[in-house]
Amino acid sequence: MSSDIRFTDFKSDAQPTWCPGCGDFGTMNGMMKALANTGNDPDNTFVVAGIGCSGKIGTYMHSYALHGVHGRALPVGIGVKMANPNLEVMVAGGDGDGYSIGAGHFVHAVRRNVDMSYVVMDNRIYGLTKGQFSPTSREDFETSTSPEGTKQQPVNPLALALSAGGTFIAQSFSSDAQRHAEIVQQAIEHDGFGFVNVYSPCVTFNDVDTYDYFRDTIVDLEDTDHDSTDYDDAKEKILDADKEYQGVIYQDENSVGFEEREGITESMADIPDGAPDDAMDLVREFY
Amino acid sequence: MPDDLNWAIGGEAGDGIDSTGKIFAQALSRAGRHVFTSKDFASRIRGGYTAYKVRTAVDRVESVVDRLDILIALTERTVDENMDELHDDSVIIFDGERTMMSDFEAPGEMTGLDVPLKRLAEEAGGAIVRNIVALGAACEVAGFPIENLDEALEKRFGDKGSAIVDTNKQAARLGQEYVQDEYDLTTDYELETTDNDYVLLNGDEAIGMGAIAAGCRFYSGYPITPATDVMEYLTGRVDRYGGKVVQAEDELSAINMALGAARAGARSMTATSGPGIDLMTETFGLIAQTETPLVICDVMRSGPSTGMPTKQEQGDLNMTLYGGHGEIPRFVLAPTSVAECFHKTIEAFNLAEKYQTPVFLVSDLAMAVTEQTYEPEQFDMDAVEIERGRVVDEDDVEEWTNEKDQFTPHAATDDGVSPRTFPGVEGGAHMTTGLEHDELGRRTEEEEIRVEQVDKRQRKVETALEREDWSPREFGDSDSDNLVISWGSNEGAMLEAIDFLEEEGVDVRFLSCPYIFPREALAEEIREADEVIVVECNATGQWADVLEHDALERVKRINKYTGVRFKADELAERVKQELAGETAEVEAE
Ligand SMILES: Cc1ncc(C[n+]2csc(CCOP(=O)(O)OP(=O)(O)O)c2C)c(N)n1
Ligand code: SF4
Numbered sequence: 001m002s003s004d005i006r007f008t009d010f011k012s013d014a015q016p017t018w019c020p021g022c023g024d025f026g027t028m029n030g031m032m033k034a035l036a037n038t039g040n041d042p043d044n045t046f047v048v049a050g051i052g053c054s055g056k057i058g059t060y061m062h063s064y065a066l067h068g069v070h071g072r073a074l075p076v077g078i079g080v081k082m083a084n085p086n087l088e089v090m091v092a093g094g095d096g097d098g099y100s101i102g103a104g105h106f107v108h109a110v111r112r113n114v115d116m117s118y119v120v121m122d123n124r125i126y127g128l129t130k131g132q133f134s135p136t137s138r139e140d141f142e143t144s145t146s147p148e149g150t151k152q153q154p155v156n157p158l159a160l161a162l163s164a165g166g167t168f169i170a171q172s173f174s175s176d177a178q179r180h181a182e183i184v185q186q187a188i189e190h191d192g193f194g195f196v197n198v199y200s201p202c203v204t205f206n207d208v209d210t211y212d213y214f215r216d217t218i219v220d221l222e223d224t225d226h227d228s229t230d231y232d233d234a235k236e237k238i239l240d241a242d243k244e245y246q247g248v249i250y251q252d253e254n255s256v257g258f259e260e261r262e263g264i265t266e267s268m269a270d271i272p273d274g275a276p277d278d279a280m281d282l283v284r285e286f287y
Numbered sequence: 288m289p290d291d292l293n294w295a296i297g298g299e300a301g302d303g304i305d306s307t308g309k310i311f312a313q314a315l316s317r318a319g320r321h322v323f324t325s326k327d328f329a330s331r332i333r334g335g336y337t338a339y340k341v342r343t344a345v346d347r348v349e350s351v352v353d354r355l356d357i358l359i360a361l362t363e364r365t366v367d368e369n370m371d372e373l374h375d376d377s378v379i380i381f382d383g384e385r386t387m388m389s390d391f392e393a394p395g396e397m398t399g400l401d402v403p404l405k406r407l408a409e410e411a412g413g414a415i416v417r418n419i420v421a422l423g424a425a426c427e428v429a430g431f432p433i434e435n436l437d438e439a440l441e442k443r444f445g446d447k448g449s450a451i452v453d454t455n456k457q458a459a460r461l462g463q464e465y466v467q468d469e470y471d472l473t474t475d476y477e478l479e480t481t482d483n484d485y486v487l488l489n490g491d492e493a494i495g496m497g498a499i500a501a502g503c504r505f506y507s508g509y510p511i512t513p514a515t516d517v518m519e520y521l522t523g524r525v526d527r528y529g530g531k532v533v534q535a536e537d538e539l540s541a542i543n544m545a546l547g548a549a550r551a552g553a554r555s556m557t558a559t560s561g562p563g564i565d566l567m568t569e570t571f572g573l574i575a576q577t578e579t580p581l582v583i584c585d586v587m588r589s590g591p592s593t594g595m596p597t598k599q600e601q602g603d604l605n606m607t608l609y610g611g612h613g614e615i616p617r618f619v620l621a622p623t624s625v626a627e628c629f630h631k632t633i634e635a636f637n638l639a640e641k642y643q644t645p646v647f648l649v650s651d652l653a654m655a656v657t658e659q660t661y662e663p664e665q666f667d668m669d670a671v672e673i674e675r676g677r678v679v680d681e682d683d684v685e686e687w688t689n690e691k692d693q694f695t696p697h698a699a700t701d702d703g704v705s706p707r708t709f710p711g712v713e714g715g716a717h718m719t720t721g722l723e724h725d726e727l728g729r730r731t732e733e734e735e736i737r738v739e740q741v742d743k744r745q746r747k748v749e750t751a752l753e754r755e756d757w758s759p760r761e762f763g764d765s766d767s768d769n770l771v772i773s774w775g776s777n778e779g780a781m782l783e784a785i786d787f788l789e790e791e792g793v794d795v796r797f798l799s800c801p802y803i804f805p806r807e808a809l810a811e812e813i814r815e816a817d818e819v820i821v822v823e824c825n826a827t828g829q830w831a832d833v834l835e836h837d838a839l840e841r842v843k844r845i846n847k848y849t850g851v852r853f854k855a856d857e858l859a860e861r862v863k864q865e866l867a868g869e870t871a872e873v874e875a876e
Binding site: 012013014042043044045046048058059061062063064065066067068069072074075076077078079080081082083084086087104105107108262263264266267268269270271272273274275276279280282283284286287 | 316317484485486487488492496499500501502504505507524526528529530531533535536537539540541543544545546547548549550551552553554555569570573577663666668669671672673691709710711712713714715716717718719720721722729730
């Protein structure tokens, strides 16, 4: 790890194919800043991405990275971190990827509390498949597959995380560059699963949850007397359906990462050239 | 009386059938006798018929046969379930004081020994040792020195204190004495003991042990019969070597975690059975496309769907050979015996890392629940070699970087094998993706690059074909024109079947296949032989189909899909009929 790492070191020279103005540009820049600010470098960082416009993020970053199958980025990230706890592991994806096809993994990743960060680019729509409703879409949101609205309740990802025993639950807005990077940085620094739901507008398919909408409604918890270590306070904010918050909503400061609780301190990559020295003892167990 | 004895204890699930059977098997193994066990069980925890069978001889035993000599029947149903295998010299031990068996009489010429198991158990110290009383009685019938039971009882109950051990020893003796005092046995079974040292283990345990020997450090799985034992074996043990077992939320997660760990440099594995393999299929392609080494173990059971979870079948061959959309270079290994489960697991890890592909290790329920004795040297740990393939570290990463200092994880090398860096290696950072990509791992749809990468991945298989030994295991009469081919766990039954056939003057050459892929040499064998019979535990003959396709020739087939593995004598009969041109009726059991 070197101290002169800058966020541009995390940039690859691949040209993003995101639509001009897509919220994911800001989300990615914030992630790279946060990684650099926390003293990581590309060679000790592993980024796992989901599938979707959001999931392309790993392609545009420079680090060790894997772009997996739809919805399963979290287990990949967990495997990476368990096998080498010295790595900085960051998982990124969209609201469809994380809360729909990957919803099961999300809940279990939260409760497993592996020390990694999870950034979800929540644009409240499926971007890559060209504009169908997503699990965070509003009930009356009209899309190609919901011409009369979705007729179902949107998922509240923060509430899901809280009820699953989340130890770090935060929300940010990709176009508030400074705050977004700060919040992701806190997620990285958190010992345990640092979850950040990022409002990352889709300028092509979502004309409801727009930059203007978020700019007008978002309340920064920094401007309130919110105590992120207070569970009840967090619960109240999370269940407040009328507001969009930005900031760290809940943090359990006593959290200890799962891999640490499991006693994993070393990389599992190094193994001897043959069976372990005492391997015949394993055979003798069967006497 | 021959020394080859078939023994069983049966009753209701929850009656302690398994542990009693295991104690007996261990006692025999420690007395230097070979053992081969099998289980009949239903998919429920309490209630329902269950049995543990032990076949034992001084010579190696490789399979089950259609004969039962001593049966401990804790319920009357146990007798009914095994009626076909009982014969005139069989001895049935039962407890007439238990209401269910109070008016039981052994059928035909069989000997029924009414032993008050419960009453004697209480005398020894508690009704819970009832089965041990029965074991003591069985030792008397089998002519097996009861002292040999003591060690097994110590092993089993030692950590519960000497009082418990003594109660058990006492119970066994009361059972033995009761038979001595009350019955004048006309049977003359006599189980010899020897000085041989054997270990007794099942296929799942052998896979787990092989994984540790091979340096496996990460295992993630989701419990499923009959693969769970692999996970249970590794839990706790792999930790001693700095590894970990993670119980995932489902198989999708399990295989993706294993993939993540593999990318981080760990030797990594997951194991499951049919329904879990279905869920994992999604990730097969990702493993191949990202060129991640991963061992995926499928301990097959009866399908389709939830099928018969506690029954045997070899129905997933097509799934492991072809599962997943698109075309996936892979290797499929099918261990042919419990010991081979160990060896093939080690090989699977080496192949996975040398060729950066998914490797399927296909075992089945019969091997998973069968415990077999081996000389410990069969599991020669000194012979284990670990080959990690083209792993690149800081020192030679430059060799694999382009003019812009970018690492090329998918370089199109001559042998198809690309360089691999583990995260943390400076200068080796790279992207890998399930999307088609170029040498850098960057997404592409360019025709030329697509073809280059597909060819490159396929080339790894061709390289492996040249570099590795894919020979089948050969047995029987090497000059015979009658060729029998099987894959996986049928080997043991076929080995004994060869002896049966020999006695009847029928010679066969037997090729037992642990490698399902590649298989060019086998096609040649088929073309050269007069009669070819392919033996497998499935209805459609999945392996036979593959071989016919390769050899462009028809083969005969012996299939069994009752849920029960082949028995040696049954298999011999069917081979004989097949060679004589008769097609046997498939008998449902
Ligand atoms: C198994 C599977 N099902 C469906 C798809 C098609 N698909 C690709 S991205 C996507 C939704 C992406 O939505 P989201 O996660 O919100 O990301 P966004 O594109 O909006 O950033 C779908 C359904 C797929 N790739 N894999
Ligand atoms: S479709 Fe929407 S989410 Fe996708 S790149 Fe365009 S703006 Fe971004």
